Amino acid sequence: MTSTTDATATTGRPGGPSTGPAGATPGTPPGSAPPDDIDTEQVGMPPRTLSERLASAGWTALSAVLLIALWQVVSMRVGSTVLPRPIQSIGAIGDAIEAGYLWSDMRITAVRIAGAFALALSLAITFGVTLGMSKLATKLFGNWVTIAASIPSLLYIVIAYLWVGLNDRAAIIGGALVVLPTITFNIWQGMKSLDPELSEMSRAFGVNRRTTIAKVLLPQTLPFIFAASRLGLALTWKIMIFVELLGRSSGVGYRIQYWYNLFNMERVLAAAIPFILVMLTLEFAVLRPLERHLFRWKREESR
Secondary structure (H helix, E strand, O other), rough: OOHHHHHHHOOOOOOOOOOOOOOOOOOOOOOOOOOOOOOOOOOOOOOOOOOHHHHHHHHHHHHHHHHHHHHHHHHHHOOOOOOHHHHHHHHHHHHHHHOOOOOHHHHHHHHHHHHHHHHHHHHHHHHHHHHHHHHHHHHHHHHHHHHHOOOHHHHHHOOOOOOOOHHHHHHHHHHHHHHHHHHHHHHHHHHHHHOHHHHHHHHHHOHHHHHHHHHHHHHHHHHHHHHHHHHHHHHHHHHHHHHHHHOOOOOOHHHHHHHHHOOOOHHHHHHHHOOOOHHHHHHHHHHHHHHHHHHHHHHHHHH
């Protein structure tokens, strides 16, 4: 155990992913501060002082105000029948709550998203790690990921409905199949960046495979898995709306289609906006704090 720790300390901690929503900064050597143009909030380093935290919150609030102002301007330009104004959408949300369907639709869609995301992530980790660690698997199945990613999303969904039936299980499978290639590819690319010297040093010091995986391989792959997970979750919720629109009679996607067919754009936005706010809350209140906690060692390296 001590040998593994020394080996990791000598070589340095692994870097974050080069792409993906996790926001890691590639190319920053250990022990050096990030460039001035990099948002430390996005690379897992929260503001160091209260004033910086307040400034960050202020910029976020200003950004939200500008977005709402842009929404208002565009609505005035194209007409409220095409894009209802913010105040009209808020009133429509209140009407949806009084009607009693808003929370049930959100709950149903959230369950489907959770199921599809869990299925896609578990398969993607299995496939991505296998492709990254086995040259034979890469030669045989590497092109399969590219082929799977090029298949239209609609085809996956239609096949799932025809195969399983018009039920929630088909919706979950169809949603998972759509996002699976993207998550798999991100994890696979992350596995390619593993530092082989760390594994060689572990073998040289006689560290068993279980400890090597836990102390050497996992810390290197976790940033990529986390980045792929965030990307996959965002894609899953977007595609699930489409899945529900095509073949379900409940959920946010169904409700959007229902009101769209009635040409009621206020209710369309009233069905979509609350779920968007839930996903934003998940991002800012759960995923970002979790990222800072899991990858706090990056802050220690940059000091």
